[in-house]
Amino acid sequence: MFENLSGRLESIYKKLKGRGVLKEADVDEALREIRVALIEADVSLPVLKDFLSQVREQAIGQEVLKSLTPGHQMVKVVNDELTRLLGDEFREIEMAPKPPTILLMAGLQGSGKTTTVGKLARRFKEKGKNCLLVPADVYRPAAIEQLNVLGRDLDVAVYQAGGEKDPVAICKGAVEEAGRTMRHVVILDTAGRTQIDDALMDELKRIKAAVLPHEVLFVADAMMGQQAADIAGTFNEAIGIDGVILTKMDGDVRGGAALSIKSVTGKPIRFFGTGEKLDAIEPFHPERVVSRILGMGDVMSLVEKAEQAYDLEEQAALEKKIKKNAFTLEDFRDQLKQVQKMGSMEQILGMIPGASKLKGLKVDESAFNRIEAIINSMTQEERGRHNIINSSRKRRIAEGSGTRVNDVNKLLKQFAQMQKMMKKFSMGKIRSGFDLAGMMKSRRF
Amino acid sequence: MERALTDPVETEEKKGGFFARLKSGLSKTRDTLAGGIDQIVHGRADVDDALLEELEEVLLLADVGAGATADLLAALKKEVAQNRIRDQKEMLESLKEHMARLLTENVSPESSEAGPTKVILIIGVNGSGKTTTIGKLARRWKKEGKKVLLGAGDTFRAAAIEQMRVWAEREGVPCIHQKSGADPSAVAYDAVQAGVARGMDVVIVDTAGRLQTNQNLMEELKKVKRVIAKVLPGAPHETLLVLDASIGQNSISQARLFHEAMGIDGLVMTKLDGTGKGGVLFSITRELKLPVRFIGIGEKAEDLQPFDPAAFVEALFAR
Numbered sequence: 001m002f003e004n005l006s007g008r009l010e011s012i013y014k015k016l017k018g019r020g021v022l023k024e025a026d027v028d029e030a031l032r033e034i035r036v037a038l039i040e041a042d043v044s045l046p047v048l049k050d051f052l053s054q055v056r057e058q059a060i061g062q063e064v065l066k067s068l069t070p071g072h073q074m075v076k077v078v079n080d081e082l083t084r085l086l087g088d089e090f091r092e093i094e095m096a097p098k099p100p101t102i103l104l105m106a107g108l109q110g111s112g113k114t115t116t117v118g119k120l121a122r123r124f125k126e127k128g129k130n131c132l133l134v135p136a137d138v139y140r141p142a143a144i145e146q147l148n149v150l151g152r153d154l155d156v157a158v159y160q161a162g163g164e165k166d167p168v169a170i171c172k173g174a175v176e177e178a179g180r181t182m183r184h185v186v187i188l189d190t191a192g193r194t195q196i197d198d199a200l201m202d203e204l205k206r207i208k209a210a211v212l213p214h215e216v217l218f219v220a221d222a223m224m225g226q227q228a229a230d231i232a233g234t235f236n237e238a239i240g241i242d243g244v245i246l247t248k249m250d251g252d253v254r255g256g257a258a259l260s261i262k263s264v265t266g267k268p269i270r271f272f273g274t275g276e277k278l279d280a281i282e283p284f285h286p287e288r289v290v291s292r293i294l295g296m297g298d299v300m301s302l303v304e305k306a307e308q309a310y311d312l313e314e315q316a317a318l319e320k321k322i323k324k325n326a327f328t329l330e331d332f333r334d335q336l337k338q339v340q341k342m343g344s345m346e347q348i349l350g351m352i353p354g355a356s357k358l359k360g361l362k363v364d365e366s367a368f369n370r371i372e373a374i375i376n377s378m379t380q381e382e383r384g385r386h387n388i389i390n391s392s393r394k395r396r397i398a399e400g401s402g403t404r405v406n407d408v409n410k411l412l413k414q415f416a417q418m419q420k421m422m423k424k425f426s427m428g429k430i431r432s433g434f435d436l437a438g439m440m441k442s443r444r445f
Numbered sequence: 446m447e448r449a450l451t452d453p454v455e456t457e458e459k460k461g462g463f464f465a466r467l468k469s470g471l472s473k474t475r476d477t478l479a480g481g482i483d484q485i486v487h488g489r490a491d492v493d494d495a496l497l498e499e500l501e502e503v504l505l506l507a508d509v510g511a512g513a514t515a516d517l518l519a520a521l522k523k524e525v526a527q528n529r530i531r532d533q534k535e536m537l538e539s540l541k542e543h544m545a546r547l548l549t550e551n552v553s554p555e556s557s558e559a560g561p562t563k564v565i566l567i568i569g570v571n572g573s574g575k576t577t578t579i580g581k582l583a584r585r586w587k588k589e590g591k592k593v594l595l596g597a598g599d600t601f602r603a604a605a606i607e608q609m610r611v612w613a614e615r616e617g618v619p620c621i622h623q624k625s626g627a628d629p630s631a632v633a634y635d636a637v638q639a640g641v642a643r644g645m646d647v648v649i650v651d652t653a654g655r656l657q658t659n660q661n662l663m664e665e666l667k668k669v670k671r672v673i674a675k676v677l678p679g680a681p682h683e684t685l686l687v688l689d690a691s692i693g694q695n696s697i698s699q700a701r702l703f704h705e706a707m708g709i710d711g712l713v714m715t716k717l718d719g720t721g722k723g724g725v726l727f728s729i730t731r732e733l734k735l736p737v738r739f740i741g742i743g744e745k746a747e748d749l750q751p752f753d754p755a756a757f758v759e760a761l762f763a764r
Contacts, residue, residue: 039511042693045502108719110572110689118603141611146604149625153603193719221572225508225693227721248571252658253695276571276601276655 027059030074041254044229047263055081085263086286093120093243093270096214100132100178100186104171104211106204106235107219109192112247114143116219116273117189118150119281125156129184134159134174136167136207137191147189154278157183167191168206175211188213201238208239215242220261222246222253222272229260236265247273250280314338322422329415330383333375336368373401374411386412496533497522500540508693509724513731517543541758547727548737548754562641564648564673564680566633568666568707569687570699571654574715576605578687578741579649580612581749587616591646596636597622598629598669601653609651616746619643629653629665630672637676650681657702670707683710685738688729690714690721700729711738714752718743 031052038048059077095101103120105113114137121131133151135158137143144161151158159174171188178186190207193200208216218232218241235241244261249272262269269284318335321327375383377400382389389397389412391405398405497518504514520543524530530539565582567575576599583593595613597620599605606622613620621636633650640648652669655662673680686709688696703709717723717740726737737752 036511039505040694042508042695045506108691109716110574112572114603140608141615142604142608145607146602149603221689221692223570223692223695225691225721225725226506227508227691228693231691248656250656250658252698256693 024060027056027074030059031056034078038256038259042223042225042228042256042260044226044256044260044264047229047260050263051081051085051259082259083286085259087262087268088286090283090285091268091270092283093215095129095184100175100183101215102175102178102211102213103185103187104204104208104213104216105187105189105219106216106239106241107192108221108231109140111192111219111221112273113137113192113219114146114150114189115276115278116245116247116271116281117147117187118154118278119273120187120271121150121156121185122154122278123281124185125154130182131156131185131187132159132174132178132181132183133157134171134186134188135161136170136174136188138165138167138170139191143189143191150278157181167203168210171207172210201234204239216240217243217245217270218261218265218267219245219247220257222249222255222257224257224260228257229264232261233264236267241265241267243268243270245269245271245273246284250274325419325423327419327422328384329375329378329386332415332418333372333383336371340368370401370403370407371411374398374403374408377401386415496536500536504724507722507724510694510697510728513547513724513728516731517547517727544727545754545758548730548757550730550734560677560679562637562645562648562677562680563682564637564640564650564677566650566652566670566673566681566684567687567713568652568684568703568709569654570656570689570692571602573654573687573689573692574741575599575654575687576608576612576651578713578715578739578749579609579651580616581741581746582649582739583612583616583618584746585749586647587618592644593618593647593649594636594640594643594645595620596632596640596648596650598632598636598651599653600625600627600629600632605651605653630669633669634672634676637673637680641677657699657706663702663706666707683738684708685711685713686735687713687715688725690717690723691719692721692725694725694728696725697728697732700733700735704733704735709735711736713737713739713741713749715741717741718748 034055035048035052038051039045043051055077058081059074093101093103105117107113117133121133124131133147133156135144135147148158150156159170159177161170161173164170164173167190174188175186188207188211190204191200216239218235220228220232224231232241232244244265244267246255246258246261246269249255258269261267269286271281272284274280274282314334318327318331321331374397377397378389382393382397389408394405394408398408401408500521501514501518504517505511509517517540521530521536521539524539525536530536567579569575579595583595586593593616595609595618597606597609599609600623603625606625610620610622619639621632621639623632623635629652636650637648639645650669650673652666653662655666657663670681670684684707686700686703688699692699700709700712712726712729712735714723714726714737723740729735730737737754737757739749740752740757742748742750
């Protein structure tokens with residue numbers, strides 16, 4: 001996420017490093033690079049112009065802090081301005097005092113509305129809220145079926161409109177039913193279109209007037225190009241939006257749309273979608289996103305992910321084992337599985353500060369699978385006592401796992417090193433942890 | 446209200462010729478691109494740097510991208526310096542030429558070595574319009590008298606199979622499908638096998654949308670391609686990447702990474718009737734030399750048209 005932009009900005013800052021004073025000419029040169037970088041990041045041109053003039057004003061007028069180099073000073077200005085543009089801290093969707101809380105989803109075709117409805121429903125359900133999902137997209141083939149399937153998978157109720165074909169009537173009926181059946185939240189999934197047209201806007205306006213939603217959430221594809229600002233602006237003017245959900249943020253999208261939409265509508269970005277699975281929705285924290293843009297990593301997200309993926313009890317048991325020096329290959333395999341639960345290695349690396357500098361470091365995700373296969377091909381005894389693995393056992397293991405003896409050797413060698421390191425850990429006060437980055441850097445493991 | 450579910454057949458006959466449709470479909474693009482350029486060009490007496498700067502802005506706003514825009518402008522500047530461009534009209538003509546060249550350089554004839562059954566594999570990111578494109582292609586080829594079979598290879602997204610079946614039913618073509626969550630390679634296998642056995646002219650295989658950075662899913666896609674080749678050597682005869690015109694510079698990354706992983710034979714750009722300008726095509730063809738096969742300029746089935754670079758550029762600049 002945002003890595004390409006990070007890379008560009010880093011090269012910009014390098015140019016400014018090592019200079020005594022932040023001169024006007026330096027600033028302008030840096031701004032030219034920033035302009036190209038942000039165009040490549042799909043920041044809409046009008047938004048970009050404002051941004052650059054703000055940065056210029058700030059940068060040139062500003063005293064260079066004693067503790068900072070001019071390059072860093074420039075980073076700080078860009079950082080502050082991006083943070084200011086992207087807005088405040090994350091705010092949860094508030095429950096209406098009198099249920100149900102009505103959410104109206106709006107957006108273009110293919111922006112991911114229906115999937116986002118499922119993600120929100122899952123999130124509300126986790127928080128103990130009772131949802132009703134409403135399929136009001138009567139145009140796209142199987143759109144209603146898609147929401148029904150999601151509802152079934154999530155065990156969340158989906159409004160059944162019967163033969164009703166008018167989206168306004170469907171939404172009205174659904175909200176009434178939600179009131180009767182004491183739902184906490186109603187989520188209205190409306191039709192998208194390939195273009196902004198009056199018919200679509202009119203329909204949304206009529207739905208809004210009929211059900212008076214507490215929040216209108218604009219769902220937008222984070223990969224949108226220059227017109228992101230226009231589209232968001234049009235939706236905002238026509239129906240009035242209260243928040244934005246950015247989808248498809250898990251690719252290599254540079255995220256310029258986030259800047260464009262936020263600065264045109266002034267409405268907070270609430271969540272972003274980071275994958276196809278229904279749990280892939282994350283609260284939007286502007287500071288974290290800015291950190292990412294500026295190549296400073298996103299440690300907070302990493303910590304949260306780790307917390308979610310790691311089983312605390314298992315972790316405690318493992319620490320005990322390490323202290324007793326009884327860490328086996330089997331434990332090692334379990335650890336790897338937990339790390340994999342956190343997401344792809346590339347995702348994780350992207351969150352580590354400075355990791356964007358390691359570009360070209362191609363993470364071989366299949367390395368994990370190979371390690372797992374090798375360990376799986378060992379007998380119970382071998383996993384517990386790796387010292388007994390002699391060359392004939394190695395050959396068997398290599399054959400069983402579809403690897404080479406060389407691979408088995410490498411794994412055993414690394415495991416032995418790791419055990420040694422752990423001994424040191426357990427003697428000192430350092431908590432358990434593995435040098436994963438080091439492991440990934442070496443070619444095959 | 447006229448929507449996707451209204452039967453396209455009723456309205457289709459009333460439409461004008463191809464150029465009229467293309468023009469009206471591209472009107473949004475034209476308004477921005479050509480409209481913008483025309484405005485600039487007519488309001489200025491001389492060719493100067495300010496004019497070039499404004500041209501740059503127009504191109505950038507159309508998602509042409511920083512690199513391709515810089516190239517186009519550099520070419521114009523060179524011609525100005527050589528006195529080959531003397532007024533704004535010549536500048537516009539020259540720009541058109543350069544843009545058309547970027548698109549035409551890479552157009553190769555469609556591969557014709559396909560046997561009796563031609564297999565088309567459709568790939569792309571989520572929401573780019575793959576399934577809809579397949580529906581439109583099915584109608585197009587069926588109308589040409591070809592026997593078409595669809596393979597519902599998107600087994601991941603909820604109700605994608607149903608969406609494909611609705612299209613198949615609407616177009617009256619057979620659709621091979623398994624249940625949701627099935628192995629997409631198995632669906633592709635069945636579809637191609639059925640296509641060959643039933644003597645179909647075209648088999649179109651759908652795939653689930655995936656982001657180009659997801660290595661595992663790209664591997665899955667490679668497997669689909671391998672499995673198709675196993676059933677029918679030489680297939681798929683065309684692997685088409687579907688791009689959404691509203692997506693900005695990320696389309697370049699999409700084209701690049703899908704191409705690296707699978708080898709793409711052509712591009713389909715959808716949603717050109719929307720606000721998307723599709724200018725990113727210039728960057729993609731510039732970098733990857735991939736031909737654009739079809740463009741989608743509306744919601745009706747016949748709004749998917751073979752890409753004609755000259756007409757595309759002409760329509761962009763038509764008044």
